Amino acid sequence: MSGEIKKSLKVLVIDSHVLIRQILVSILKDMDEVQSLATFSLKSTRDIENEIERIQPDVLFLGLDANTKDEIQRVESIRKSRPDLPVVIMAPLNEKGASITLQSLKLGAVEFITKPDRDFGITLSKRHFRKRVVPLTRIIGELNRGLLSASKSSEISFPEVEKVMDQKPQKLSSSVEMILIAGCTGGVKELYQLISEMPTELPAPIVIVQHLPKIYTKAFAAELDKITELNVREAQNDSPLIPGQIYLAPGGYHTVIKNDGYRKVLGIHKGPRENKNRPSIDVLLRSATHAYRNKMLAVFLSGGGIDGVEGAKNVYEAGGKIILQSRESALLWNLNQKIFDQIPDLDHHPTEDIGSEIVKNLFGKRAARSQRHSNQLRIS
Template identity: 30%
Template sequence: MAVKVLVVDDSSFFRRRVSEIINADPRMEVIDSAVNGKEAVEKTAQLKPDVVTMDVEMPVLDGISAVRQIMAQTPTPILMFSSLTHDGAKATLDALEAGALDFLPKKFEDIARNREEATSLLQQRVLEIARKRPLLRRATRPASTSGTGQTASPAGGVRTPARPASRPAVGTSSSSKAPARFTATGKRYQVMAIGTSTGGPVALQKVLTKLPANFPLPIILIQHMPATFTSAFAQRLNGLSKITVVEAKDGDTLKPGHAYLAPGGMQMMIDGRPGAARLKILDGGERMNYKPCVDVTFGSAAKIYGDKVLSMVLTGMGADGREGARMLKSAGATIWAQDEESCVVYGMPQAVAKAGISSEDLPLERIAERILVELNLK
């Protein structure tokens, strides 16, 4: 059965463009469209699509508020479209926190070299997040649809509470694979490295916000994200976390309790020696599929730190991180992977797990706990 898609945008041109791309794939069909957030909420409840594509800025009810209401009333996988600006980045991150699963820029040429690549990317993203619909629907709890607790949004319309009690916990798991209690391996570490892609912004937030201010290691973060998004994302994480989170800059020295987010469009490598290591921020490279690339950063960490790296591969599409994790394992480092149930897309962690590289597969909600136990902080 074809994946049913509801397309939401106040631009008739963009609705038509997205619809044409989706309908070009026989595995999907656009069942209807909406011109504002209010229509989107109503039509999602009525038509129960498998996926909703959603614009951020719309009249009557903005996209972020619409996401919150949909996730509270009729939980559905949502793909956001936004502008590649600082404000667009902040709004997109708000939408992801509200429950949207993924995002793409409205200008497809910003992420694709040609029309065919852009078409394939959009189709692939819709199909991937559609797989999460059964999990979202299982997590549904009765929700109130009254206006109680709503406040006016800056953009006008209605804004629901930031974390409605009825919102399903996407990216959580009660996986039976994880033990009731973790045990430290006794290894000693000098750096922690985390690589992720689709679903990563929410996953990183869940992990980093649970770490204490006195966290003893520097942390390297590689998140597939456009260049204009990483600064806003680092600022958000820094504001929510007890540790310090910054967008990495060339020459940064690695300090305990600091997390360094690789800049979008660039590559991040570690240079020097343990105890005096610095970051090198390099041009992304025309031939590289990912900018930043987890393999590149993990590989440099293996070279500098050897077995003293605690690394994780979290939710994401594709297999980036597998070869870098292989290098880390060859050096004796520790590699964990997020488990399938708690991933938005079980691509990157699956690649690591299937290759026999990861030593543990962990539910997202317990990764921070596992880190604290491993470092004897709990």
């Protein structure tokens, strides 16, 4: 029958909480895409890998409670034994959950779902799980399996760096006064690499919107702050935008850019969700277009959905510049495909070239060549 969805996905759910497993079963069994479903309580890493080998799932929902020392090793071991298997982490919405989720995404987990950090909240969270589980399951077939299988990409380390204590404010670039970076599924891992490559003398502020919940964005800002000489912090209300500073939109709030007399400042607010997201990429880009016009550079990393499509059109129509991560290097090219469909003359760049493309827009082609060479030396 035309338009019929083929039942093709084999799903494996592993979590220590029986209520979590029951909730996921009740959601997944009603999905037309799911062919078979298996659930187990949390086991040893070897047992989990044996179940993966036996069932051969298309996606693994892996619950972690962030209270044992071997959980990261468990994710790393699964990624090494089955690098082609999409792993979705389920972790508590607290600081420990944020830490283990970010480390898992860095290792190549494709996405995450937050779960209550108190048992009594689990029974009330079915709606939350449905909002996350259904769309995540439906994008499994769109993931870049070649990139996912490239296990070497999960082995790149990002050493911590010391801050430049006497760093002077940088002069604004004549063509780019604001850099905006947007990411969704697959974006966290790309941001670790991209931010670690940013030049110390950055003549424009960077504002990042990555779809993450509250608590997680604070932890992510702290993680990024360790791997760059620049300062990374969560955006705050009325914080002035300073060249050489990096601001991360806080989870649960929209981040906007406002003109405050002679200067531009950040604003955060709890307005309605846009495109089902708060923070929303479109909300930030719409405000940035009003504030900076053609002095913007917008970078779109891996992601799905439609949040960012209208914002990209706003940037383009205002005369700003746009960089798209390439299909081959992105875990999910769903969002960038939609942007490219609307603006077909945009160039796509692999992950390893995005940093140098930013530098080229700020300083020119010669600086970009130098940046690319420096990045190759760091990775090798």
